[in-house]
Amino acid sequence: EGVSLTIATKVSSTGTIFGSVSNIQIAEALAKLGHEVDRKIIVVKDAVKEVGSYKAVVKLHKEVAVEIPFEVVAE
Numbered sequence: 001e002g003v004s005l006t007i008a009t010k011v012s013s014t015g016t017i018f019g020s021v022s023n024i025q026i027a028e029a030l031a032k033l034g035h036e037v038d039r040k041i042i043v044v045k046d047a048v049k050e051v052g053s054y055k056a057v058v059k060l061h062k063e064v065a066v067e068i069p070f071e072v073v074a075e
Helices: 023-032
Strands: 005-009 016-021 042-044 048-050 052-059 065-074
Touching (some): 005 023
Antiparallel strands (some): 052 065
């Protein structure tokens, strides 16, 4: 908890991401902060295809889930 991520990605002039941000990029960003999290337990509810603020859920246990806010910015 208390972790906030910023993910830089390539975007078009309209602010649309080339591809989308997935749990793999979130796992890599968490690893850079020293938190080794398996990408399989990271859930992104909506497809992230534009620059903006989103939330991912890390399901640590059957009854324990942590919401992590992340922001997608232009690279």
